[in-house]
Amino acid sequence: MRAVAEFLMRGRLQAAIVAMLGIPLLSPATVALVTLRRGMTEGLMIFLWALAPIILFGVFMETPAAAVWLGAMQLGIVLIGAMLLRSSVSWQTALVGIAVASAVCGLLAIGTEPEVLTRLSAQAIEDARETLGAEADSVDLESLFSLTSLAGVLAWATALASTLALVLGRWWQALLYNPGGLGGELRKLRLNPLLAGICMLAWVYCLATEPGLASWGLLAALPLLVAGLGLAHWLVKHRGWGGGPLVALYIFLVIQTLPVTGFLCGMALIDSWKDFRGLTRKTEQ
The missing domain is CATH 1.10.1760 (Arp2/3 complex 21 kDa subunit ARPC3)
Known part of the structure; x- marks a missing residue:
């Protein structure tokens, strides 16, 4: 490449x-x-x-x-x-x-x-x-x-x-x-808390109203999804777990899109408020 x-x-x-x-x-x-x-x-x-x-x-x-x-x-x-x-x-x-x-x-x-x-x-x-x-x-x-x-x-x-x-x-x-x-x-990708909240609310609203809006909900959750994947990559690298967990994550993301997306978006939402990376640095000091 x-x-x-x-x-x-x-x-x-x-x-x-x-x-x-x-x-x-x-x-x-x-x-x-x-x-x-x-x-x-x-x-x-x-x-x-x-x-x-x-x-x-x-x-x-x-x-x-x-x-x-x-x-x-x-x-x-x-x-x-x-x-x-x-x-x-x-x-x-x-x-x-x-x-x-x-x-x-x-x-x-x-x-x-x-x-x-x-x-x-x-x-x-x-x-x-x-x-x-x-x-x-x-x-x-x-x-x-x-x-x-x-x-x-x-x-x-x-x-x-x-x-x-x-x-x-x-x-x-x-x-x-x-x-x-x-x-x-x-x-390092971490969303603004307000933006993360808006994305999550939009996604939940689309899922809760009617089936026809599910894809629109995924679109609203795109920044959260990418931020969640970035957080997963950081965790795997920080822990030194190798590439296996990431391969498994992407396989499950394809097979079970909505549940895995929900988990990643939820973690990205929490991270936007709590900053897991910053908390980890403070704990390790």
């Missing part, structure tokens, strides 16, 4: 070539790296180069408009996240920016692509009825697969992909100019 980062930093042409490949995660991460290292102007240039093949595919290859729109929005969100991280040097600010921009993306999907979402909703309800059989009547499938729900899924997926791209871009930057810097930043 270091060789890829070195190639990207050789010049605008090299970065533009990689960005134009349109490879998921790689192209957005290229936009992130250039923006983080060289600023908004250069980042915007690479963003435009990455955007070009998406538009061309939409025009000449009859790519669905929704796919073109989604690809363009994700690149834009990564650019926003990278600019915020560069200017503020704060993962908290960047994560909030990504979450808000992704929420706007989801809301725009309802207004600009209602036909696509309606078809997806109808298909999802039909598939669920076939899968559940007689039990389908006991589940509110209309709420679970409503337009609002699907837009939330879209927003959450966009936020997750954008965050991963930004992390990859920051990792590349750390490999070249600040070895170990990304790990140090994420292990």
